[in-house]
Amino acid sequence: xxxAAYNQVIDSFLFKAEVAHFDQIKYNIDANTTxxxxxxxxxxxxxxxxxxxxxxxxxxxxxEIHDYISSINGALNGYKREKEVQQVIRFNQxxxxxxxxxxxxLSAIGSSAQDGGSARVTLDYAVDDQVSVSGGIIDYIGGxxxxxxxxxxNDRLFVKLSHTF
Numbered sequence: 001x002x003x004a005a006y007n008q009v010i011d012s013f014l015f016k017a018e019v020a021h022f023d024q025i026k027y028n029i030d031a032n033t034t035x036x037x038x039x040x041x042x043x044x045x046x047x048x049x050x051x052x053x054x055x056x057x058x059x060x061x062x063x064e065i066h067d068y069i070s071s072i073n074g075a076l077n078g079y080k081r082e083k084e085v086q087q088v089i090r091f092n093q094x095x096x097x098x099x100x101x102x103x104x105x106l107s108a109i110g111s112s113a114q115d116g117g118s119a120r121v122t123l124d125y126a127v128d129d130q131v132s133v134s135g136g137i138i139d140y141i142g143g144x145x146x147x148x149x150x151x152x153x154n155d156r157l158f159v160k161l162s163h164t165f
Contacts (some may be wrong), residue, residue: 001021001023002021002083003018003019004018004019005017005018008052011050013123014045014057015045015046016043016044016045017042017043017045019040020040020042021039021040021041022038022041023038024037025038025039025065027065027076028077028090029071029074031161033087035071035072037067037068037069040064040066041062041064042061044059044060044095045060046058052156053093054092054094055090056090057089057090058087058089058130059087060086060087061085061086062083062084063086064083065082068082072102078147079145079146079147084091084109084110085111086107087113088106089106090103090105091103091104098156100123101124102122102127103122104120104121105118105120106119107157109148110143114139114143114144115148116143116144116152117141117143118138118141119138120135122134130163130165131161131162131164132161133161134162135160136158140154
């Protein structure tokens with residue numbers, strides 16, 4: 001694997017770019033056969049930090065499998081397409097002197113979100129220096145990808161209580 005990343009801050013904006021190339025990723029053709037293919041991932045992102053105690057960001061990535069064969073697009077590989085696009089929008093905001101943190105993340109697979117994705121909302125509250133409470137919800141969004149679509153009935157509510165000694 002070889003990769004590179006670049007980040008540039010201009011005023012309240014963070015521009016980011018990443019590229020990674022993987023020489024050999026194993027894909028299953030059937031239960032007994034695998035094939036090695038190279039893959040290149042490219043990510044572009046923009047984050048705005050000009051919001052008091054908050055930020056909003058957008059990232060888009062594309063993964064491309066080289067020397068693609070159609071049998072890679074099967075259940076054993078999670079229905080991987082030759083080119084796959086993922087988009088993520090994120091919003092973070094702190095409230096009450098940074099004791100309550102809100103995080104919202106929307107992830108979509110496919111150039112027009114057709115393959116599915118997820119939405120997550122999390123609240124973290126620092127009761128004091130030793131105790132914190134976290135909670136939230138994850139909504140899995142179905143789509144054209146059968147693996148991602150199979151998760152859509154597995155939405156989650158979660159709560160966590162932490163005490164530090």
